[in-house]
Amino acid sequence: SPALVLLLGDQLSPAMSSLRAADRDRDVVLMCEVADETTYVPHHRQKIVFLLSAMRHFAEALRADGWTVDYVRLDDPANTGSFTGEVGRALARHGADRLLVTEAGEWRVKAMIDGWAARFGTEVQVLPDRRFVCPLPAFEDWARDRKSLRMEYFYREMRRKTGLLMDGDKPAGGRWNFDAENRKPLTDDLFLPERRRFAPDAVTQEVIDLIAARFPEGFGDLEGFGWAVTRADAEAAFEEFLGRALARFGDHQDAMLAGRPFLYHGLISAYLNVGLLDALDVCRRVEAEWRAGRVPLNAAEGFIRQIIGWREYVRGIYWLKMPGYRDENALGATRPLPWFYWSGDTDMACMAEAIGQTRRHAYAHHIQRLMVTGTFALLAGIDPKALHEWYLAVYIDAFEWVELPNTLGMSQFADGGLLGSKPYAASGAYIDRMSDYCAGCRYDVTEKTGAIACPFNALYWDFLARNADRLRGNPRLGTVYATWDRMAEGKRDALRESAGAFLDRLDRDDAGPARSPP
Ligand code: FAD
Ligand code: DLZ
Ligand code: SF4
Structure with a gap:
C-alpha cells in the first residue's frame, strides 16, 4: 500500500x-x-x-x-x-x-x-527540514553551556560552516560585520528601483475571488496583489533584486521614506519561508555578485548575515524555547493592542505609513517593523502576545518560528534579554534621523512635552522610568538612566504627565464599542 x-x-x-x-x-x-x-x-x-x-x-x-x-x-x-x-x-x-x-x-x-x-x-x-543551514540539534549543541546566546557568535560559526565570504579561515575584508557602514539615511532624489509586480494568472485570480468571498471584511487589501507564486517568478524577483537593488542594500538598510515601501530590500522572505527560494543558494549568488565586483562588501555581508545569521538564529531560539516562549512577558506589559494597528487610523505619520503599506502590500521592511510599530508598542507597554498575533497575521512572510523571536525577543524585550542585550527603545529623534516621516507629521519631533510634541519622546522617558526596577542595572542603559537622574524634577514630571495623557487618550479612543480584529 x-x-x-x-x-x-x-x-x-x-x-x-x-x-x-x-x-x-x-x-x-x-x-x-x-x-x-x-x-x-x-x-x-x-x-x-x-x-x-x-x-x-x-x-x-x-x-x-x-x-x-x-x-x-x-x-x-x-x-x-x-x-x-x-x-x-x-x-x-x-x-x-x-x-x-x-x-x-x-x-x-x-x-x-x-x-x-x-x-x-x-x-x-x-x-528533518533540510532547508536550513543549521540543523536543530546542532543549534542545541551550540546553545548548551553558553551564558549568552548572541547572534554574532552564531553567525561567525555559520560563515565558517558554509564558507560564505571567507578567505581561508579569515572573514573576507578582514571583518565579520560591516553594520557600522549600513546606517545611512536616504533622500528622495536617489534612484530607487521599480519593483516588478507579478500580475495574477487564472489560478491566482480564482483564489483571490475565493478569499474575497470568504473574508469580505478581512484585513488587508486584495487589489494590487503582485507577489510571485511560482519558483520561476520568485527567481525572477530575486534576479531583479541582485541586478538593481543589492548594491545599495547595505548602505540604506535602516532608512525609511514616505510612500516608498520597498527601497533596496530583497522582498524575498516569503519565498524563502515557503520554499520557492533556497536560502543557501540565494546567499551564494549574493557572494558571487561581490566576488565579481558588482556590489560592495558591506551590501553582500549585510544581506548574508540576515539569512545565515538572524534567520537561522531565530529559528534555533524558537525551537529551543518553545512552548513556553510565547507566554513570556518580562516587562509585564498589559495594554491591549490599539485599534489603529488594524485600521491604520492614527495621526502619527510614521505609524500611519508603516501600517498603511502593511494593509496595501502585506509588507513592511525590517526597520519599520522594529523601530516604528515595534518601538511604539514597547514604549506604550502593549501586551506582547497581542502584538505577536498582529505580526503573525499581517505580513506575507509571517510564520511563527521566525516571527515570534523577532517580536517577543528582539522587538519587545519580553524574553528578558535572551535575544538582545537591551530594549529597542528610542525617541522620535531616531525616526527623524532615519526617515522623512516627521516632516509630514502633525506632531513636532523636536518638542518633548505638550499637545503637539512627538508622542515617542515622552513615552521613551516614561518607559524607562516605568521599568527602572527591571532595566536600571543593564550596563547598556547606564548613560540614559544617568541622564534621567540628572534631569530637573519638574522636567521629569512634565514628561511623565505628557506620556500619561497620551496613553489615557489611547485607552479612551479604544474603549468605544468592542472592536475585535477583522
Ligand atoms: P531584506 O531586508 O531584503 O533581508 C533579506 C532576508 O534576510 C529576508 O528576506 C529574511 O529572510 C532575512 N531576514 C532579515 N532580517 C531577519 C530577521 N530579523 N529574522 C529573520 N530573518 C531575517 N521575517 C520573516 O521572514 N517573517 C516574519 O514573520 C518576521 N516577523 C518580524 C517581526 C518583527 C517584529 C521584526 C522586527 C522582524 C520580523 N521579520 C520577519 C524579519 C524581517 O523584518 C523580515 O524578514 C524582512 O523585513 C523581510 O523583507 P525582505 O525580504 O525585503 O528582507
Ligand atoms: C498560513 C497557511 C494558510 C493561510 N493556509 C494553509 C493551508 O490552507 N494549508 C496548509 O497546508 N498550510 C497553510 N498555511 C501554512 C501553515 O499554517 C504552515 O505550513 C504551518 O503552520 C507551518 O507549520
Ligand atoms: Fe513619528 Fe513623532 Fe516623527 Fe510624527 S514626529 S512621524 S510621531 S517620530
Whole structure:
C-alpha cells in the first residue's frame, strides 16, 4: 500500500525531505487547504492568497513531474477544516499505512502531528527540514553551556560552516560585520528601483475571488496583489533584486521614506519561508555578485548575515524555547493592542505609513517593523502576545518560528534579554534621523512635552522610568538612566504627565464599542 506524504503549505520545494524519502511511483502526496490554517490569526488576505495559490501551482508542478497529488481545496464540501481531519480522511481514502511528513515550522502544527500515530494507529515518520543551514540539534549543541546566546557568535560559526565570504579561515575584508557602514539615511532624489509586480494568472485570480468571498471584511487589501507564486517568478524577483537593488542594500538598510515601501530590500522572505527560494543558494549568488565586483562588501555581508545569521538564529531560539516562549512577558506589559494597528487610523505619520503599506502590500521592511510599530508598542507597554498575533497575521512572510523571536525577543524585550542585550527603545529623534516621516507629521519631533510634541519622546522617558526596577542595572542603559537622574524634577514630571495623557487618550479612543480584529 502507498505511503501518504503530507506536504504543508510552507513546504513547497522539490527538495523537501518528505518527497526525497517517498516513492514517486507508489506514494500519494497530500496537500490541503484547511479553514483552521486560514483563521488561527486574522491573516492578511494577500498572505492567504499567496499561500493557497503557491500551493496550487506547486501541486501542478509535482504532477507534471510524475507525482500523484491528492489536493483538497478550501471550498470542497467534504473538507473537515483541519490538518488532522484531512489526514484522517486521506489515510482511509488511499488505504495508506504510513505517513511521511517534514517537521512543521510551527509548534501548533508539530503538536498536531505528534498526536497522529496514536490517533490513527499509523506509522508516522517525521523528517528533518533540510532547508536550513543549521540543523536543530546542532543549534542545541551550540546553545548548551553558553551564558549568552548572541547572534554574532552564531553567525561567525555559520560563515565558517558554509564558507560564505571567507578567505581561508579569515572573514573576507578582514571583518565579520560591516553594520557600522549600513546606517545611512536616504533622500528622495536617489534612484530607487521599480519593483516588478507579478500580475495574477487564472489560478491566482480564482483564489483571490475565493478569499474575497470568504473574508469580505478581512484585513488587508486584495487589489494590487503582485507577489510571485511560482519558483520561476520568485527567481525572477530575486534576479531583479541582485541586478538593481543589492548594491545599495547595505548602505540604506535602516532608512525609511514616505510612500516608498520597498527601497533596496530583497522582498524575498516569503519565498524563502515557503520554499520557492533556497536560502543557501540565494546567499551564494549574493557572494558571487561581490566576488565579481558588482556590489560592495558591506551590501553582500549585510544581506548574508540576515539569512545565515538572524534567520537561522531565530529559528534555533524558537525551537529551543518553545512552548513556553510565547507566554513570556518580562516587562509585564498589559495594554491591549490599539485599534489603529488594524485600521491604520492614527495621526502619527510614521505609524500611519508603516501600517498603511502593511494593509496595501502585506509588507513592511525590517526597520519599520522594529523601530516604528515595534518601538511604539514597547514604549506604550502593549501586551506582547497581542502584538505577536498582529505580526503573525499581517505580513506575507509571517510564520511563527521566525516571527515570534523577532517580536517577543528582539522587538519587545519580553524574553528578558535572551535575544538582545537591551530594549529597542528610542525617541522620535531616531525616526527623524532615519526617515522623512516627521516632516509630514502633525506632531513636532523636536518638542518633548505638550499637545503637539512627538508622542515617542515622552513615552521613551516614561518607559524607562516605568521599568527602572527591571532595566536600571543593564550596563547598556547606564548613560540614559544617568541622564534621567540628572534631569530637573519638574522636567521629569512634565514628561511623565505628557506620556500619561497620551496613553489615557489611547485607552479612551479604544474603549468605544468592542472592536475585535477583522
Ligand atoms: P531584506 O531586508 O531584503 O533581508 C533579506 C532576508 O534576510 C529576508 O528576506 C529574511 O529572510 C532575512 N531576514 C532579515 N532580517 C531577519 C530577521 N530579523 N529574522 C529573520 N530573518 C531575517 N521575517 C520573516 O521572514 N517573517 C516574519 O514573520 C518576521 N516577523 C518580524 C517581526 C518583527 C517584529 C521584526 C522586527 C522582524 C520580523 N521579520 C520577519 C524579519 C524581517 O523584518 C523580515 O524578514 C524582512 O523585513 C523581510 O523583507 P525582505 O525580504 O525585503 O528582507
Ligand atoms: C498560513 C497557511 C494558510 C493561510 N493556509 C494553509 C493551508 O490552507 N494549508 C496548509 O497546508 N498550510 C497553510 N498555511 C501554512 C501553515 O499554517 C504552515 O505550513 C504551518 O503552520 C507551518 O507549520
Ligand atoms: Fe513619528 Fe513623532 Fe516623527 Fe510624527 S514626529 S512621524 S510621531 S517620530
